[in-house]
Amino acid sequence: MDTPDTPALVQSHKPASFLERGVAAPFTTPALAGARIRTANRTGTEFVVPNPSGGRGVYILNWGAVRQLCRPTVHDTLLHQRISRLPVMDPGSVRLTARKLAAEGLAGKDATLAAAASVETDKQELILTNFLLLVMLMEQVEPAGLRISAETERTPELDHRARRIVTHVGQAIGRKVSQISDDLEALSMLFVPIGLNAETPPARLPRLTARLDAAANSLTAWAGQFPDEGTAALASSLARSAFVTANCATMTLNATRAMTNDMRGLLRAWASTPAEIAKQIARTEWILDGWERFCLLWETADQPSVQRAALGELAQLVPMLPKEVTDLGGHRVELEQLEPALRTARLNANFRGGGASHGLIARNERIQGLIA
Amino acid sequence: MATVLTRSANPAIREVARGLASAKDVQIMQVVAMVDAMPSRGPADQLIAPLRGRLARLRPPRPLRFARLLFLPLDPLIVPAARWRAEQPTIPRTVIPVLAAAVEAAFGATGRTVASMIEGRTTEDTAVVDAAGALLWGHAGAWLLDAPSPAGWDTTGLNAQLHKPLSRRIGALLSQADRLRHMTADACHGLVPPEASAVQALLTDAIGCEPDVQPMLITLLMARIPECGPVLLRVAAILGNRGGALLRKAGEQAADTLLDQLEAPGGAEAQLGGQDLMEAGAAVRRLTALVGALDGEALSPDRRQRLKDVRQRIRSGCESLFTERLTTDLLDPLRTCVADSGPQVGWVLETAARGLRALETEARRAGGEKTYDALLGQAAAAVREISAQGGLEWVEGMRLMEIVAGPEAALAHFGEAP
Known part of the structure; x- marks a missing residue:
């Protein structure tokens, strides 16, 4: 038994930073459920794999060791190769890499179709975000009562006014018109998943935050509905992690969107410290990284038996918040409380390795097809 | 009679x-x-x-009729009347229409509700089975515990005195049908074995209704969830001397009955099959687990030989099933692939190939490693050949090769590093 003076034999994984936590990737190999990938000095990449026994701790493995632990699918092998070649490994770039691979057909039918659809959606959202950031800038510099809305029409008169205002702002912050245009486009790319304080359908990350909140509520309700089950405590603990993460995401989403309340200030800051601004905007993406799969697994579990089976898998997927978010906007996050209640491995530990593993790969590919 | x-x-x-x-x-x-x-x-x-x-x-899929729904949870116990023996923990098929008609008549409005829920549905509509069954089984079980002898009992071909004990045992089993169905559903999703406390509660409540039901319930449990074997031993230890001895004796009866069923002509083979290959794989897994559970150190030489024969039949049955389905579901459609068949064809082949691998992985537990290696080798050769002829796109070939021969073989064949 552990005492305060004797550390547990296997320590919990408590990453200090998002980079140490690694990036979630849509691996389809059942043994890599919940595995994350991060940069490593010596080997280029390394995997953070949840303890396969279901207990505390993680395995830190290079690709060679991953291949000793399991037989990665062709999809995962190629995904790893392409991620390894990324200049910057973050949730956004890994997501795009996985989507390109899926579009080539390597993650199955559903993912192929979803990848094609989301490329088009992202393109439309980028155009809209770019336009609305421009309208926001115009309304802040020279208010004319324009709606910040997806319905706002782009007219020649509006374009003419926009050019005049951008020239004026450029002069004020020491940027050329073409540079401001590039800056707005670069910022738009970063704001697409965040969305704007505008009359537009919710963007990807606000939608995910709402789904995470709903999953947390559903898990709490499940624990109440089946209080005698051994899994009720696990469901409650998963709900707590999901709630805290959804709250953190809501706070950072609001803070990020608030940056557009002063578009001139944002453009000035972007011109001087783009990396810092990009980091701030990407914070929500890092917080929510890995939770979409969690939501999908729970959302697609439609019967109590499937839900019970899903709970054990969800516990493997919970991304621990790193210590760097302990203080978030004055709200202290108690990380100790967020570790899922310990799971126990069942006697059928080989369930995922037998004939069912072929079905699980197909299931993982279907889940990838549902990822927005 | x-x-x-x-x-x-x-x-x-x-x-x-x-x-x-x-x-x-x-x-x-x-x-x-x-x-x-x-x-x-x-x-x-x-x-x-x-x-x-x-x-x-x-x-x-069979139409969901009242009688079929009522007896669905007891399916593994149902035997042809000609094979039924009073001392065996089984149910003769001929009692089904008679008892079901009596329950339906006694249930009035609830019976009509159930009938309307299942109208036009089949045994594959599991949500309807669960909902209508939850409404029916518990109440029907309670009613059958004290049901009067129904009209038409003589059509069962059974002695009138057999009505009461059979009806009471069926009643006690149906009173636990909902619980048992949940346990079975959990097992289908890999949540096996059930907790000893849950199994103990199931046994205690059923025996509380009818003490003689124990062998039937254990037969049912073992047929549905063979992984229950060690759990039953734990429960027997918890129950103490008398309760434990009764449970062990009931376990022996259940094992004999299940072995008899597997030994009957076509008995083991009948459990191998189904339209869905993934389900066929799960059925093979259950069957091999059942044979494993029936095995043990204290087996008599006679039973050991019987089990050996059953194992051989299962092995042959699995090999035949896999060979047949490999041809009909994968090789034949693969050979019809031509350039520009469209991605749909590849996706259908993938589903079939995955199902076949699920079946083969489970079937290997029954033996025949070399047979499966050879058959999968044929499948890989066919994928290679059709890919070379342009019948499969690069990605289709890669994925099919991965499924039938493994990711390393697929990567190597298509020139990618593992």
Whole structure:
């Protein structure tokens, strides 16, 4: 038994930073459920794999060791190769890499179709975000009562006014018109998943935050509905992690969107410290990284038996918040409380390795097809 | 004892039944669908009787009728009346229509609600089975515990005195049907074995209704969730001397019955099959687990030999099933692939290949490693050949090769580093 003076034999994984936590990737190999990938000095990449026994701790493995632990699918092998070649490994770039691979057909039918659809959606959202950031800038510099809305029409008169205002702002912050245009486009790319304080359908990350909140509520309700089950405590603990993460995401989403309340200030800051601004905007993406799969697994579990089976898998997927978010906007996050209640491995530990593993790969590919 | 009608006295029906014995699976499915669609099956039912073994293997969706829904949870216990023995923990098929009619008549409005819920549905509509069953099984179980002898009992071919004990045992089992169905569903999703406390509660409550039900319940548990074996031993230890001894004795009876069922002509083979290959794989897993559970150190030489024979039959059955489905579901459609077949064809082949691998992975537990290696080798060769001919796109070939031969072989063949 552990005492305060004797550390547990296997320590919990408590990453200090998002980079140490690694990036979630849509691996389809059942043994890599919940595995994350991060940069490593010596080997280029390394995997953070949840303890396969279901207990505390993680395995830190290079690709060679991953291949000793399991037989990665062709999809995962190629995904790893392409991620390894990324200049910057973050949730956004890994997501795009996985989507390109899926579009080539390597993650199955559903993912192929979803990848094609989301490329088009992202393109439309980028155009809209770019336009609305421009309208926001115009309304802040020279208010004319324009709606910040997806319905706002782009007219020649509006374009003419926009050019005049951008020239004026450029002069004020020491940027050329073409540079401001590039800056707005670069910022738009970063704001697409965040969305704007505008009359537009919710963007990807606000939608995910709402789904995470709903999953947390559903898990709490499940624990109440089946209080005698051994899994009720696990469901409650998963709900707590999901709630805290959804709250953190809501706070950072609001803070990020608030940056557009002063578009001139944002453009000035972007011109001087783009990396810092990009980091701030990407914070929500890092917080929510890995939770979409969690939501999908729970959302697609439609019967109590499937839900019970899903709970054990969800516990493997919970991304621990790193210590760097302990203080978030004055709200202290108690990380100790967020570790899922310990799971126990069942006697059928080989369930995922037998004939069912072929079905699980197909299931993982279907889940990838549902990822927005 | 009244005559048990499993063989028709009508020469025309006998003639058709003889013809059906050599019919193809597709034809059998068509005949069953036609008979099932009849409002009153009457003598046509006798056409199906000799086909039950094949039907168990083919598992066509059957219309959800009141009697079928009522006895669905007890399916592994149901035997032809001719094979039924009073001392065995089984249920003769002939009691089903009689007891179901009595329950339906006694249930009035609830019976009508259940009937309307299941109208036009089949045994594959699991959500309807769960919902209607939850409404029916518990109440029907309670009613059957003290049910009067129903009209038409003589058509069962059983002595009148057998009604009460059979009805009480069926009642006690149905009172636990909902719980048992949940346990079975959990097992299907890998949540096995059930907790000892849950199994103990199930046994205690059923025995509280009818003490003699124990062998039947254990037979049912073992047939549905063979991984229960060690759990039952733990429960026996918890129950103490008398309770534990009774449980162990009931376990012996259950093991004998299950072994008898597997040994019966077509008994083991009937459990291998189903339209869905993933489900076929799960069925093989359950069957091999059951044979494993029936094995043990204290086996008599006679039973050891019987189990060995059953194992051999399962192995042959699995090899035949895999060989047949590999041809019909993968190799034949693969050979029809031509350039520009479209991605849909590849996706269908992938589903079939995954199902075959699931079946083969489980079937290897019964033996025959070399056979499966050779058959999968043939499949890989076919994928290679059709890919080379342009019948499969690069990605289709890669994915199919991965499924049939593994990711390393796929990467190597298509020139990617592992």
